[in-house]
Amino acid sequence: MFFSLLVSGNAKENVLYRRLSCKPMAFDPQLWRILGMTENLQAPLGLRAGGAYTLYGVPLYEGSIATSEWSEDGLLNASRGCLVEAEACIKSNHHLRSDDAFMELGEAFNLSIQKSVPNTAWNFWKERLIHRVLKGERNQAMSIAETRIAARDSGGFIIGGQTFYQLSQRQLKSHTASIG
Known part of the structure; x- marks a missing residue:
């Protein structure tokens, strides 16, 4: 399973936003084979996190964390908090070790998106x-x-x-x- 933690910030609000998602390691390579982009098979793993020609992944959690101050130390502490949360979430989702388990999670996520945003393109x-x-x-x-x-x-x-x-x-x- 490929887990991705994307963190972004808002300096005006002293907040870091985070999203932890997952997808099976085999999915992006199969996508690239279909799209005729097999050169991506040699790319660094980071491409899977946010590349233009990758699958989105299913979120395990999303949210925000306040920083005490928008400084190097404040951002480091908040970022560490994001990493600790991500690690705990991955450990609590230990069952996500197979494509079938991912598909169950994805189907549930898909259903919730379809209910909350009926006309979504996703x-x-x-x-x-x-x-x-x-x-x-x-x-x-x-x-x-x-x-x-x-x-x-x-x-x-x-x-x-x-x-x-x-x-x-x-x-x-x-x-x-x-x-x-």
Whole structure:
């Protein structure tokens, strides 16, 4: 599992905002294979945290922490607090060690987003498709791709005029042809 802690700040309010998220280590490499960006496989792990061509990850927690003062010492102490919280959260979520456990968490997060923001453009279909591909369930992955193409969902990525789902479909078809 890849855990990412992103911290940003607001100097006027003396507050650090933090977001801890996770995703399976195998998901971004599969995304890059689909998108034809295999050079990203050699990139530093930090690319997975906030790269333009990565999956978002599911938040384990988000929030803010006040700093006593906006200074080097104040920011170091608040940052340490963020790290301690992140470590405790990761330990308390020790069950998140498999793709299936991540998918359960992701489905719950997806449902909560859909309920709170009914017209959101965000969805969990890319992760569902990639999960099926990694499990060797190519027919289910193809079905997801076809359904999302029919829904005119780009999957958030368009490469060479092709959406994520069109690229997925092409890769799945070529893999099936090479087997048969």
